[in-house]
Amino acid sequence: MLGHHMHHSNEQLIDYFELIFMLLLFTSSVVTYLLAVKKSNRHYKKWPRKRTILWLSGVLITASVFIGPLAERAHTDFRAHMLGHLLIGMLAPLLLALSAPWTLLMRTLPVKLARQISRFLKSQPVLILSNPLTASILSVGGLWVLYTTDLYRLMQQNSILHVLIHVHVLLAGYLFTVSFIYVDPTPHRTSYVYRMIVFIMASAGHGILSKYIYTHAPTHVLKSEAESGGMLMYYGGDAIELILITLFCYQWYRASRPRILNITKPSIT
Amino acid sequence: MSSEITRSNDSNRARYSARNLWTGLLFGLGVVAFIDETVFHQLLHWHHFYDKSTSNMGLVSDGIFHAFSWFATIASSFMFADLRRRNAVWLTRWWSGVLLGGGGFQLYDGIIQHKLMRLHQIRYNVDIYPYDWVWNISAVIMIIIGIVLLVRAQKDSQSPLGEAS
Numbered sequence: 125m126l127g128h129h130m131h132h133s134n135e136q137l138i139d140y141f142e143l144i145f146m147l148l149l150f151t152s153s154v155v156t157y158l159l160a161v162k163k164s165n166r167h168y169k170k171w172p173r174k175r176t177i178l179w180l181s182g183v184l185i186t187a188s189v190f191i192g193p194l195a196e197r198a199h200t201d202f203r204a205h206m207l208g209h210l211l212i213g214m215l216a217p218l219l220l221a222l223s224a225p226w227t228l229l230m231r232t233l234p235v236k237l238a239r240q241i242s243r244f245l246k247s248q249p250v251l252i253l254s255n256p257l258t259a260s261i262l263s264v265g266g267l268w269v270l271y272t273t274d275l276y277r278l279m280q281q282n283s284i285l286h287v288l289i290h291v292h293v294l295l296a297g298y299l300f301t302v303s304f305i306y307v308d309p310t311p312h313r314t315s316y317v318y319r320m321i322v323f324i325m326a327s328a329g330h331g332i333l334s335k336y337i338y339t340h341a342p343t344h345v346l347k348s349e350a351e352s353g354g355m356l357m358y359y360g361g362d363a364i365e366l367i368l369i370t371l372f373c374y375q376w377y378r379a380s381r382p383r384i385l386n387i388t389k390p391s392i393t
Numbered sequence: 394m395s396s397e398i399t400r401s402n403d404s405n406r407a408r409y410s411a412r413n414l415w416t417g418l419l420f421g422l423g424v425v426a427f428i429d430e431t432v433f434h435q436l437l438h439w440h441h442f443y444d445k446s447t448s449n450m451g452l453v454s455d456g457i458f459h460a461f462s463w464f465a466t467i468a469s470s471f472m473f474a475d476l477r478r479r480n481a482v483w484l485t486r487w488w489s490g491v492l493l494g495g496g497g498f499q500l501y502d503g504i505i506q507h508k509l510m511r512l513h514q515i516r517y518n519v520d521i522y523p524y525d526w527v528w529n530i531s532a533v534i535m536i537i538i539g540i541v542l543l544v545r546a547q548k549d550s551q552s553p554l555g556e557a558s
Contacts, residue, residue, distance in 0.1 A: 320464065320468070323460075323464065324457070324460045324461050324464055325457075325460075327459075327460035327463070327464070328453075328456040328457040328459070328460040328461075329456070330460075331455070331456040331459050331460055332452050332453060332455075332456035335442070335443055335452050335455070335456070336452070338442065338443050339443060355442060358442075362463060365460075365463060366463070366467070369463065369464055369467045369468070370467055373467055373468050373470075373471040374471070376471065377471045377474065377475060380475065381478075382478065382479055
């Protein structure tokens, strides 16, 4: 009895500690970005306000999945869980990537540190991780492992595992986004065709998994919740992919601008 | 002046002749898949998200085509903008591509995905045969018109007066 009680209050303590830690983390990430913008504006061209807004919304959306009412519901309701994963796995990474955090970081850090980071971005591990194929396996492959094994059930029972999986989804989603569209300095670039092929395979893997969830509810998930969760994953994924593909194509369109401008001018004979 | 511009479009579009066809093919495929999704799944609710007889191959095929068509619609729109920017649009070839891509996908969807892989049927609780026939015959008609346009575009480019069209 006593043991049970202690266990219970321990859990509560962990939850409480987690909440404070998360709040500190999210607040400091916003404050750091704002301070960096301020510093950058002193030395460089004014940092676009839309980027600051993108970072703010990315952090807010991430926070809403880790703490608050949606996070609470996600423990018992599979649809809320799926909405959360769409937000931290796809939408937040896109918003954060578009806010160009690495560019801002390089501008504001002391030269020596900035050089070290630049060296890190050029390193072998980053080369492997930032390849679209690795990023797809980590993100979409990770989801396959989560929903087709017992992992989803375990995650609902262990709060540390719960947080770790969320962090993985967020980081893998970010990696996937930046391996596909280039906003920040990207030393390891791959061709448009390669990125397109990998993207289509990853997106297909995402779609197939959503239909698989529709028919094979993960352990302890109600059939009706698995069905609407699967559909949410399918169509929600489509919506965010629409933005990603449009940005990707726009980057191609800009990069492939005709070099010889007089190609359309009639020759004078 | 205008004939000079036409002539220059001729030389540009000849250079981008294959890309005009490809842009159309991708766009046609994407648009047909998009209509399938919005009209038959969402508006009419004839198609089902999943039906119990769906085979695994059907799910994989649906996943790949769904992802591909989504990409194709957007990418081909940008490719079309690129052709315009290069003054290289060749509408006959583009349209032929649209009809071939759209008809080809509809035929694949109607025969392989609906019938062989049993992904889902066009509509439920009705006599399905008229629906299947209309679906597949309209696909064949699109393909035939696409081929006719392709042949016509080929003739246009070979005839010395082609630039007048």
